[in-house]
Amino acid sequence: xxxxxxxxxxxxxxxxxxxxxxxxxxxxxxxxxxxxxxxxxxxxxxxxxxxxxxxxxxxxxxxxxxxxxxxxxxxxxxxxxxxxxxxxxxxxxxxxxxxxxxxxxxxxxxxxxxxxxxxxxxxxxxxxxxxxxxxxxxxxxxxxxxxxxxxxxxxxxxxxxxxx
Numbered sequence: 193x194x195x196x197x198x199x200x201x202x203x204x205x206x207x208x209x210x211x212x213x214x215x216x217x218x219x220x221x222x223x224x225x226x227x228x229x230x231x232x233x234x235x236x237x238x239x240x241x242x243x244x245x246x247x248x249x250x251x252x253x254x255x256x257x258x259x260x261x262x263x264x265x266x267x268x269x270x271x272x273x274x275x276x277x278x279x280x281x282x283x284x285x286x287x288x289x290x291x292x293x294x295x296x297x298x299x300x301x302x303x304x305x306x307x308x309x310x311x312x313x314x315x316x317x318x319x320x321x322x323x324x325x326x327x328x329x330x331x332x333x334x335x336x337x338x339x340x341x342x343x344x345x346x347x348x349x350x351x352x353x354x355x356x
Contacts, residue, residue, distance in 0.1 A: 198224045199314045202241060204234040204260060205249040205276070214306075221307060231255025235263050243271055245294075245313045247306070250277035250284060258287060265292040270321045272313035276301060 201223050205211040208229055215225040226241060228234035232255050234248065246264055250257035261273050275288045278299035285296045294313045297306065328351055335347045 198222065199245060199310060200224045200226070200241065200243045201310065202226050202228065202234060202237055202243040202246040204228045204231065204246060204252070204257070206230060206252040207249070214301075214303075217303060218307075218310075223310065231257070231260040234260050235267075238264055238268055238271070243268070244317050245310055246271055246273045247276050247310070248273055250275055250288070251279045258284070258291060261288060261291045261293055270317050270324075272317045274306075274309050274313055276306070 201218060203211060203215050203218070203225055204227075205214075206229055211227050211229065215227050218225045226237055226243070228237050231252055234246070235255070237243075238246070246260075248257045248260050248264075252260075255263075257275060257277065261275065264271055264273060272294040273292065274295045274297060275285075275293045276297045276299060277284070280296070280298045288296050294316060295309045297309060331351060332344075332348060336344055339347060
């Protein structure tokens with residue numbers, strides 16, 4: 193079992209120089225950063241990654257940031273997503289929040305604020321995961337008192353399916 197407490201970040205931005213600069217700075221701060229230059233690559237990376245937090249540019253050609261946000265939140269229950277955009281509007285902020293964005297930050301960004309947001313998102317992820325595990329344990333305990341062993345196994349399989 194991995195005991196590394198490094199925060200795993202997926203950085204998504206179509207501006208390659210910006211992406212390299214920010215990921216290099218975050219690596220120096222001790223984050224484990226994987227980059228993607230478009231939405232489709234980000235979605236593919238997330239399938240392999242086990243990321244804690246994604247930082248996603250809103251406006252990108254092809255699959256835009258809002259679509260990436262929606263897909264990542266649907267497919268990765270505990271990932272937290274920070275939207276980072278140079279094209280901030282109230283409408284896009286509201287849309288991203290409704291889709292489950294943890295934070296919505298504007299470019300040009302303040303690096304220290306981004307680092308703080310990443311740490312807050314990671315803490316929120318841990319809290320969400322802990323609460324989910326506690327609820328799951330309570331459900332298993334309740335089921336174990338009411339079911340036969342085979343019924344218990346069926347219910348545990350259903351709970352596992354609900355977590356995906």
